[in-house]
Amino acid sequence: MRTTLTAAGVAATALIALAGCSADSDADATDESSAGATTEATADAGAAAGADWPEEITLALIPNENVTDLVTTVAPLTDYLSEQLGITVEGVVTQDYQAAVEAIGSGQAQIAIADAGSLAAAEDMYGAHAVLQDVRFGASQYASMFFTNNPDKYCDDEPVMATYGATGQEFLYCNGTAEGEDNSGVGPVAVDALSKIEPGTTVAFGNTTSPAGYQLPVLALEEQGVNIDDLQQVPVTGNDTLLMAVYNGDAEVGFAYWDARSSIDAAEVADLGEKVVVFGLSEMYPNGGVVLSDELPEDLRTEITTLMDGFSEVDPETLQEIFDQTDWVPADAAAIDLAREVNSRFSGQ
Structure with a gap:
């Protein structure tokens, strides 16, 4: 289970330590037959968005026991998002959850996969949007x-x-x-x-x-x-x-x-x-999940959310390897509020 970020500690102490993940790895890990069904529709949506969408965005996550393994594991997800969105999605590894939230706040990342406390902190500190929660053993809490x-x-x-x-x-x-x-x-x-x-x-x-x-x-x-x-x-x-x-x-x-x-x-x-x-x-207590920067256009946030929500059907093996989970589901605002309450109680510890 993930550890929780205390909101006060983020602004004062978080140090960004980003290490780029290659987006050029073999995309064979992604289920091409499943992804192909949505490729054209999503690409059309990206094209329609025009200049409102950035050419490149960054997804931040924390390391597991072996950073190299995580870099390899996350590549199918970033490749999938890049292909479906029609823009480059680069993966980076951050030092910890605090750094992932700070990356959102500083504009160094636009997507973060983090614990529930970090989702709440990113919303409160930087106006970000918690959009998805992890599912493990059939539960999001x-x-x-x-x-x-x-x-x-x-x-x-x-x-x-x-x-x-x-x-x-x-x-x-x-x-x-x-x-x-x-x-x-x-x-x-x-x-x-x-x-x-x-x-x-x-x-x-x-x-x-x-x-x-x-x-x-x-x-x-x-x-x-x-x-x-x-x-x-x-x-x-x-x-x-x-x-x-x-x-x-x-x-x-x-x-x-x-x-x-x-x-x-x-x-x-x-x-x-x-x-x-x-x-x-x-x-x-809520599982962690996905938070998106408010700097992203609303239609792009919606598209990213939809794609990541459906990733379990495209490549369940990669999702399992990233954080030992089986799915993402829409974030529960009430559950995130509990994480917010815990943040408030334990700030400064």
Whole structure:
């Protein structure tokens, strides 16, 4: 899951580090038969727009573990947009989400693929337009899950084994968070169970910019009257290390996106789903997505949105490789407002 940008930090600290992605890679990765059906109509639309459309625009995204892989992966998308729009779309890799938003604000990029907090920040700071949200495992939103190695304390019922549909793995859940095949990960569920966390309890938090690992849990804890300064905080980076901190007993409670237990190799930690029990789910938080600069003509923004929205039918393999997602759907303004609320609460951290 992506980490969230805090709005105040963007303007003050974001550093642009753009590295060009080649737009000349082999376009065979794109499904030519699907793309061909729309090529002529889109090209006509681009021609009709005339001088109102720029000759070149830039799409910014952040690096994955291997920047070279991302450069290779995104080329089919930028090639597809270039062909369909009739203008050059160049891909660039930015240092982080803050830099992607700053690239939109400074005119160095006109399209950014970023997390939800960045979508909200780009709208608020630069008048940009959040147009699409990512879809993963059939959903455009996700919850933070609360998990523990002490179910006797945090579970009001006997933990039950339920199937995580995305992988078919079985894990333990309690307090009505899941049952059998009914395991959607939709919150909020059993948030009041957080009130059982006592001062001095060891709690594993993720990075302060992580919605699932820190921000959503902190908001939920505060709603339950728990002062996080009274807790023995175990700061870690990464959902796998959050889980292992609780599994190994370094923390009694931890937080991560639902259901991050699937990210741990079952061959290495076979009993993770039994020792680490989910006892609650937070409010839903929006996935990231696509934001467009207000500098782009409105008809061009509409065309880009339509093309990217339909990219899952043209080249689902590339979309999966970019950010491990299956689709883009129209952005939900109310969901982006929640990201905006989180930005406001955690500005300056």
